[in-house]
Amino acid sequence: QVQLQESGPGLVKSSETLSLTCTVSGGSISSNYWTWIRQSPGMGLEWIGNIYYSGNTNYNPSLQSRVTISVDTSKTQFSLRLTSVTAADTAVYYCAKGRATYGPWGQGILVTVSS
Amino acid sequence: DIQMTQSPSTLSASVGDRVTITCRASQSINSWLAWYQQKPGKAPKLLIYEASNLEGGVPSRFSGSESGTEFTLTISGLQPDDFATYFCQQYDTLYTFGQGTKVEIK
Numbered sequence: 339q340v341q342l343q344e345s346g347p348g349l350v351k352s353s354e355t356l357s358l359t360c361t362v363s364g365g366s367i368s369s370n371y372w373t374w375i376r377q378s379p380g381m382g383l384e385w386i387g388n389i390y391y392s393g394n395t396n397y398n399p400s401l402q403s404r405v406t407i408s409v410d411t412s413k414t415q416f417s418l419r420l421t422s423v424t425a426a427d428t429a430v431y432y433c434a435k436g437r438a439t440y441g442p443w444g445q446g447i448l449v450t451v452s453s
Numbered sequence: 454d455i456q457m458t459q460s461p462s463t464l465s466a467s468v469g470d471r472v473t474i475t476c477r478a479s480q481s482i483n484s485w486l487a488w489y490q491q492k493p494g495k496a497p498k499l500l501i502y503e504a505s506n507l508e509g510g511v512p513s514r515f516s517g518s519e520s521g522t523e524f525t526l527t528i529s530g531l532q533p534d535d536f537a538t539y540f541c542q543q544y545d546t547l548y549t550f551g552q553g554t555k556v557e558i559k
Contacts, residue, residue, distance in 0.1 A: 352510065359541060383497070384548035396526045398547070432496055438544035443496035 342433050342444035350427075350453045354423035356420040359446055360433030367391050367414045371437035374407060374418045378429035379448070388437055389416055423451045455479050455543050459551035465559040472528040474554045476541035481522060485545040488517055488526045491553075492537045500539075501526065531556070 359441035364373065374386040387397035389407045397405050401420070409416040422429060428451045434440035454502035456479040466472050473519055476486065476500040484504040499508045501517040514529045528535055536558055 383542070384553050385548040386548075393457070414504065434496075438485070439499055440489075440497070441499035441503045443498075446496055 339441055342435065342437055344431060344433050344440060346446045346447060346448040346449070348448055349450050349452055350423055352424055352451055353422055354448055356418070356427060356451075358418045358422050358431055358447065358449070360416050360418075362414045362416075362435075367416070370435060372409065372416045373434045373436060373440055374433060375432045375440065375443075376429040377432065380426070381429070384429075386418065386420075386431075390437075392449065406438050425451050425453070427451050436453075455482060455546050455549055457541055457549055457551040458555050459539075459541055460534050461554060463557060464556045465557050466531050467533055467559045470534060470559075471533050472556060473534075474526045474539050474541075475490045476523040476524045476526070476551050478524070478543055478545075482545035483542040486517075486519070487542045487544065488515075488542060489540045489542065490535075490537045491540065492546065497540060501546060503506075521555055528556075 341363050343361045350356045371388050373388040377383050379435045387407050390393045390411050395407050403422045406419040430448050432443050432446045433436040434443040458473050458477045463551040486504045488501040491497040500511050504519040516527045518525045538553045538555045540553050
């Protein structure tokens with residue numbers, strides 16, 4: 339059974355870059371899409387973007403100018419970078435398997451943007 | 454952007470009740486709709502995809518249906534484990550979620 343685990347700093351300063359990694363275990367990262375989703379009280383669940391194992395990416399147009407998702411198949415990891423963060427980027431960030439529907443998900447990591 | 458509007462936002466019910474949650478899309482999404490269950494402090498769990506197809510391992514008391522741009526999640530015979538928040542999600546054009554429906558104990 340595939341399992342996902344997010345890791346990274348739980349506190350990021352305003353205007354800096356948020357960086358998170360999702361480690362995939364119990365299965366192959368190949369031949370699959372992998373997605374980042376975030377959840378906040380204000381915005382609810384928001385799709386950030388996805389990546390195919392080959393490296394092709396798709397991003398939410400509202401975040402596209404600030405988001406980069408990358409994959410390292412040798413480490414069975416994929417990563418999220420979000421630049422120039424503000425308080426509005428405070429959320430629980432989830433990684434998940436899938437392009438259009440998602441499962442399983444990681445447990446989520448709370449990232450707080452501080453001023 | 455396609456907007457997904459769920460109703461009600463909160464629903465009070467008892468064990469054994471039949472529960473219905475509605476999700477309306479702002480435009481046609483064909484049948485590209487999923488339902489998720491989320492419990493406090495946990496990630497969402499996929500229940501139904503393509504409007505009415507049950508994900509593997511999901512109890513058969515969960516079902517989904519559609520009528521035009523209106524989609525329904527029904528729980529037939531609510532169980533204690535079903536008290537949670539439910540989200541719909543469209544995947545016709547990009548990916549957007551409804552705001553959630555909390556099913557609480559009456």
